[in-house]
Amino acid sequence: MRGKFKIKARTSRHLEALMFVAPWVLGFLLFMAFPLVFSLYMSLHKVTVLPTGLKYDFQGLKYYQEILFGSSAFYDNLIPFFQEIVIMVPVIIVFSLFIAIMLNQNFPGRILFRVVFFLPIIFTSGYVLTEFVNQGEGTLGFLERFSIGEYLLDFLGDSSWTKPVMDVLNRFVLVLWYSGVQILIFLAGRQTISKSSYESARIDGASPWEVFWKITLPAMSPFILLNLIYTVVDMFTFPYNPIIELINTGNYGYNSALAWIYFVVIACFLCLIMLLFLRMNRSRRYR
Amino acid sequence: MIGKINTIKSKTSSLKKRVARDGLHTIRYVILGREVNRGLLFKLFIYWILIVTSYIYLNPILKMLVKMVMNEKDLNDPTVTWVPHEVYLGHLKTAWQALHYVESLLVSVGISTVVAIFHVIACGLMGYALARMQFPFKKLLTVLLVVTFIIPPQVIVLPMIIMYTKLGLQGHLFSLVLPSLFGFGIKGALFVIIFRQFYTTQPKELEEAGKIDGASSFKFYWKVMFPLAKPAILVVSLFSFVWTWNDTYYPRMFLGQSPLVPLSTQMSRVDASITSMLGNEETALVLVEAIKMSASFLALLPPLLIFFFAQRYFVESVERTGLVE
Numbered sequence: 001m002r003g004k005f006k007i008k009a010r011t012s013r014h015l016e017a018l019m020f021v022a023p024w025v026l027g028f029l030l031f032m033a034f035p036l037v038f039s040l041y042m043s044l045h046k047v048t049v050l051p052t053g054l055k056y057d058f059q060g061l062k063y064y065q066e067i068l069f070g071s072s073a074f075y076d077n078l079i080p081f082f083q084e085i086v087i088m089v090p091v092i093i094v095f096s097l098f099i100a101i102m103l104n105q106n107f108p109g110r111i112l113f114r115v116v117f118f119l120p121i122i123f124t125s126g127y128v129l130t131e132f133v134n135q136g137e138g139t140l141g142f143l144e145r146f147s148i149g150e151y152l153l154d155f156l157g158d159s160s161w162t163k164p165v166m167d168v169l170n171r172f173v174l175v176l177w178y179s180g181v182q183i184l185i186f187l188a189g190r191q192t193i194s195k196s197s198y199e200s201a202r203i204d205g206a207s208p209w210e211v212f213w214k215i216t217l218p219a220m221s222p223f224i225l226l227n228l229i230y231t232v233v234d235m236f237t238f239p240y241n242p243i244i245e246l247i248n249t250g251n252y253g254y255n256s257a258l259a260w261i262y263f264v265v266i267a268c269f270l271c272l273i274m275l276l277f278l279r280m281n282r283s284r285r286y287r
Numbered sequence: 288m289i290g291k292i293n294t295i296k297s298k299t300s301s302l303k304k305r306v307a308r309d310g311l312h313t314i315r316y317v318i319l320g321r322e323v324n325r326g327l328l329f330k331l332f333i334y335w336i337l338i339v340t341s342y343i344y345l346n347p348i349l350k351m352l353v354k355m356v357m358n359e360k361d362l363n364d365p366t367v368t369w370v371p372h373e374v375y376l377g378h379l380k381t382a383w384q385a386l387h388y389v390e391s392l393l394v395s396v397g398i399s400t401v402v403a404i405f406h407v408i409a410c411g412l413m414g415y416a417l418a419r420m421q422f423p424f425k426k427l428l429t430v431l432l433v434v435t436f437i438i439p440p441q442v443i444v445l446p447m448i449i450m451y452t453k454l455g456l457q458g459h460l461f462s463l464v465l466p467s468l469f470g471f472g473i474k475g476a477l478f479v480i481i482f483r484q485f486y487t488t489q490p491k492e493l494e495e496a497g498k499i500d501g502a503s504s505f506k507f508y509w510k511v512m513f514p515l516a517k518p519a520i521l522v523v524s525l526f527s528f529v530w531t532w533n534d535t536y537y538p539r540m541f542l543g544q545s546p547l548v549p550l551s552t553q554m555s556r557v558d559a560s561i562t563s564m565l566g567n568e569e570t571a572l573v574l575v576e577a578i579k580m581s582a583s584f585l586a587l588l589p590p591l592l593i594f595f596f597a598q599r600y601f602v603e604s605v606e607r608t609g610l611v612e
Contacts, residue, residue: 023413039445120344233436
């Protein structure tokens with residue numbers, strides 16, 4: 001009797017949970033699972049638009065081969081973009097961590113500064129920012145004044161990194177503008193570290209430098225991972241990046257294949273970051 | 288006797304030394320601080336860094352505001368960088384007309400508001416379920432959520448266009464709102480995660496009390512948990528509103544050439560048409576810039592205003608959502 005009641009209670013609990021989850025699951029099927037499967041299907045077919053509808057002719061992995069081995073257009077766009085990301089992501093993370101720690105200090109006028117530093121959240125996703133960059137507002141004045149660019153050119157020489165580095169420098173303001181949400185996440189994260197750990201460190205005579213490396217940074221590490229993932233995803237899905245420009249509504253099959261390859265690349269990149277991060281954290285913990 | 292005097296002498300001298308050292312210390316404390324982050328020097332350093340970076344942030348915005356109100360003469364005059372001779376509103380007027388401002392504004396406000404509301408409701412439900420409820424396949428759903436977060440919209444946009452065309456929604460404004468009803472759309476997964484994080488930080492006793500009172504989970508959620516989640520609601524609705532407002536990708540894909548589009552899309556259209564219209568003449572280029580700046584300003588004004596009114600609560604809320612544990 002009692003067991004029966006227990007089972008009943010559990011199923012009713014599950015049913016209640018179902019009410020909460022159902023909309024999202026329905027949405028997932030409609031707006032994620034179905035499009036994903038369908039685009040995979042399209043990527044394996046030659047899609048022709050007929051007046052009566054769409055016609056699909058199976059042709060296997062032809063598009064994938066074409067993109068990966070047929071021409072170098074994909075790599076020409078992907079590799080510089082990757083290099084840019086590899087440069088930009090650490091800059092964004094370090095910059096936003098730095099600013100977040102500054103903003104967390106207690107000083108008069110910090111509310112004002114916080115407002116200024118949250119402004120990018122409004123701008124970054126917008127068309128306006130691209131507009132600014134196009135008009136050359138993206139460069140920092142001092143780069144030209146001290147001709148840092150030329151030194152860098154000398155230093156890097158003819159390596160394949162020259163162009164991405166210069167691109168990032170030329171759009172350095174853009175890099176800073178990208179860090180709105182990241183600053184926010186770090187600020188929120190900084191609040192989760194209890195004051196008492198700082199007090200005890202002070203009593204033990206730790207210098208602020210040590211406190212930063214021994215307390216602040218380890219406690220912030222989950223937020224750093226979150227920000228890494230967020231930044232990478234944000235960069236990859238930013239509608240103005242070169243590869244996404246390649247994907248337009250022309251050839252359905254080809255574009256679906258391209259999008260899938262792109263997705264696999266992103267997934268691999270994210271996995272790599274996570275693995276590296278976890279390994280780094282573990283080694284630090286055991287030291 | 289002499290020895291005694293000597294010891295007194297040495298004592299006073301050491302005392303003097305100590306006083307001098309203490310004085311030095313107080314000066315050092317004032318400048319450098321008892322800890323590095325307390326002193327005057329550090330404060331100056333913070334202000335310097337923050338002011339420089341804020342200048343970098345604000346510079347384009349200020350330029351936009353200034354260029355917008357310059358007349359043709361000022362725009363061509365290289366000596367005028369910050370202060371125009373007169374406030375000229377012609378560019379704003381041109382941009383206003385080119386953007387079809389009133390219509391586009393209404394479309395943008397309508398869509399962004401509806402999407403934000405849907406996101407708050409749908410993502411809130413899912414986030415709560417993931418944070419507080421037990422049900423089968425919970426782990427699987429969490430994984431799917433993360434997958435949703437990292438899938439670029441480009442992978443799924445083509446099938447969605449086909450789906451919308453089949454449903455007769457392609458080119459309709461409703462197509463922009465529909466995904467958010469289910470907690471999808473622009474960064475929907477992130478909003479679910481934010482809600483989930485918020486609900487996990489709330490005390491467990493709340494549910495127990497609700498259970499004793501015999502409230503159903505659904506009622507309990509709407510009466511107790513949802514009102515508690517004000518910080519998360521604020522953060523999610525602001526993000527959702529602003530991101531939907533600024534998005535040009537989905538409108539371009541789903542609306543195509545339809546006449547009623549949100550402001551940001553209208554702006555990119557205006558941009559293309561003006562540039563092709565005026566060609567590359569030097570004077571005209573300056574004018575185009577001013578008109579574009581006016582258009583950008585008009586497009587950004589509403590989210591900026593909302594942000595300035597909401598920022599106080601916003602900053603507090605972000606701290607209280609506990610975005611991640």
